[in-house]
Amino acid sequence: MPDFATRLLQLFSTFPLPATPLPLGVEARSSYQEPEVQDLMRRFAQRFYRANHQRVGIFGINPGRFGGGRTGISFTDPVALSDSCGITHNLPQKRRELSSEFVYNFIAELGGPAGFYDHFFLSAVYPLELTREGKNYNYYDAPAIIKALWPDMLRSLTSQAERLNLRRDVAVSLGRRNGEFLQKLNNELGLFERIEILDHPRFLMQYRRKRLAENVARYVEVLGSLVR
Structure with a gap:
């Protein structure tokens, strides 16, 4: 079997863009095809x-422009990539991505990147970036987009679970709205025995930042219980 790095690159670099234009002026983009x-x-x-x-697969919504959309690594902005993960690069680092900032707070509490990624795989339900009028867009923001992307989201989850050999006893959703759709997708596919749902990092950073320590502790409690 090819090593994890080879399977990961093959999966995402060949994941297709939508075959037809998306409704409402929403655009999909794949950074995974860029050599850098x-x-x-x-x-x-x-x-x-x-x-x-x-x-354990941990699934966000879809990559943002300033995090996974720039580095190719979910919830990892250029600052986290260099400062927390020790991966040097030439990407601009001026702007922190809120979700990435929260994620690397709880990763630090779970043993740092080496310990965390030994047990978890961070990803997204829909792996390509979505934008509308130049701004980040979530796949669930409109029924028409959900309908258009549903087959690709089914493909995304199936491919990740099978080709990356994810655990099937549990998966984690980052975001409660995202969790509703991850559960519906899983009901159709039967990939995971149960779905754990956590509040989305961006929501917590934007609206609950005063309770950062408490929110990080909640993540550590839930994710720590899944380590085996």
């Missing part, structure tokens, strides 16, 4: 995903 992003993903996977054992 592929290099960062390869180096990241070779460092943190060397072992081929099973990991």
Whole structure:
């Protein structure tokens, strides 16, 4: 079997853009086809995903422009990539992505990137970036987009679970609205025995930042209980 890094790059670099234009002026973009992003993903996977054992899949919504959409690594902005993960690069680092900032807070509490990624795989229900009028867009923001992307989201989850050998006893949703759709997708596919749902990092950073320590502790409690 090819190593994890090879399977990861093959999965995402070949994941197709929508076959027809999306409704409402929403645009999909794949950063995974860019040579610089592929290099960062390869180096990241070779460092943190060397072992081929099973990991718990943690699924966000879809990548944002300033986090996974820039680095190719979910919830990892350029600052986190260099400062927390030790992956050097030439990407601009001026702007922190709120979700990435929260994620690397709880990753630090769970043993740092090496310990965390040994047990978990961070990803997204829909793996490509979505924008509308130049701003981030969530796949569930309109029924028409959900309908248009549903087959690709089914493909995304199936491919990740099977080709990346994710654990099937549990998966985690980052975001409660996202969790509703992840559960519906899973009901159709039967991939995971149960779905754990946590508040989305961006929501917590934007509306609950005064309770940062408490929210990080909640993540640590839930995710820590899944380590085996």
